[in-house]
Amino acid sequence: MKVADVYQQYFAALCQQNGTERRAVSVTLTATSEAGTVRYEAAVSFFPHADAEDYAVSYDVYAARELYAARGRRSKKREAALLETLPAQADALAASLGGSIFWDRPLREARYG
Numbered sequence: 001m002k003v004a005d006v007y008q009q010y011f012a013a014l015c016q017q018n019g020t021e022r023r024a025v026s027v028t029l030t031a032t033s034e035a036g037t038v039r040y041e042a043a044v045s046f047f048p049h050a051d052a053e054d055y056a057v058s059y060d061v062y063a064a065r066e067l068y069a070a071r072g073r074r075s076k077k078r079e080a081a082l083l084e085t086l087p088a089q090a091d092a093l094a095a096s097l098g099g100s101i102f103w104d105r106p107l108r109e110a111r112y113g
Helices: 076-096
Strands: 002-017 020-034 037-047 062-071 100-106
Touching: 002 037, 002 076, 020 076, 037 076, 062 076, 076 100
Parallel strands: none
Antiparallel strands: 002 020, 002 100, 020 037, 037 062
């Protein structure tokens, strides 16, 4: 199985879970390919972000959704289309956890893979 983070970025956010205020979120689009099948998944993971250097993602406030799965391989065109829908998908995942993402306040530059 081959797993690649197509996109990952940290944003300021707000979510109250498990007695802890979460002030940041990791948003990812991951591609998994195995035996001629490719699968893309969007995920959000809220974490405390206690200070400017705190990027310890805890994964206890995490949600994911499969966006695409079919026979084939990774495609730049498909990934570009999925990246366009990622903010809406991530917002829906965040809302399911009772959180919100502040897209206008990135904490780090985006990483593409």
